[in-house]
Amino acid sequence: MVHAQEGVARERGDSVRFGEVTWERDGGRHGGGTRMAIADTSVFDRASVNVSQVHYDDEPTKRLSSATALSTIIHPRHPHAPSVHIHVSWTEMRDGNGYWRIMADLNPAIPDAAATARFVGALRDAAPAVFDAAARQGDTYFSIPALGRCRGVAHFYLEQYATADRDADAALARAVGEAAIDTHAGIVADALRTHGAPSPEECSAQLAYHTLYLFQVLTLDRGTTSGLLVHDQNDVGILGSLPSHVDRALLATWATLVEAPVDALVASLLAALPGDGVVVVDDAVKRALAAAVRAFYTANPQALELQARGDVLPPTVANHR
Secondary structure, eight states: OHHHHHHHHHHTTOOOOOEEEEEEGGGGTTEEEEEEEEESSSSEEEEEEEEEEEEOTTOTTSSEEEEEEEEEEEEESSTTSOEEEEEEEEEEETTSOEEEEEEEEEEOSSOOHHHHHHHHHHHHHHOTTTHHHHHHHHHHHTEEGGGTEESSSEEEEEEEEOOSOHHHHHHHHHHHHHHHHHHHHHHHHHHHHHOOSOOHHHHHHHHHHHHHHHHHHHHTOHHHHHHHHHOSSOHHHHGGGSOSEEEHHHHHHTTTTSOTTHHHHHHHHHHHSOSSSEEEOOHHHHHHHHHHHHHHHHHOGGGGGGSOOOSSOOOOTGGGO
């Protein structure tokens, strides 16, 4: 993923490289991870590639034995270059059973029908037997009911995926991940070759979309919420999916569209965003947003039932204890 995105940047004359940040779970006793990140370049607004592995070999009473994940979000700077989210993880329980979580979604600020078809075609070719079910579940999972739309234009989502053939399952996960990585890099490269400097209207459209992205991640995404509730040792990394700027005033208009008690969560998110108008989502803001999400769901655990889901309800924090 990093090599693919750095290749896109080099073609545009941008030689800035992703930087490496590491984090440890419980001081390294239970694993940790590495985050490759880049921001505020001529090609990238924000980009984060996260590889993690946590394990509980020394806590045999835990149901969760280990979890290994690759999770990435790329937000290009140009409004015509779409964002992408990819997540591939293997979770193994103490009894030896395990499952995959496989996600890939294309998230443009300004949709392009040809790019959407290209992304969908690549995922269909990578996973023909499960594509229709995964696409349908993705559309459900990434739906934003309050706004009457989905987060992106193409969604692939398999939750707790496992068959009797573990090798085939691993090959499927790899095929989907590689198809999403390579196809997205090609789409971004083509968009940057095709489009010149963006207009103010295009930049405004991107800001509005980035605000919607933050809204979906922090109010609906179960993976993000679960990560924040399990521990507070990687808040900046978990929220590496957030774009650099959002429109606080636009976000405030959505507080009245969500059902209680999520309206209180949106109010807490607004309180964590400093000032008015366009807000920079820096590391300090990410920590404040993470604390707001953690405090809300700790006080309102029943609100977890309102979060996104496909056909299979993703495991909660309690399922892994």
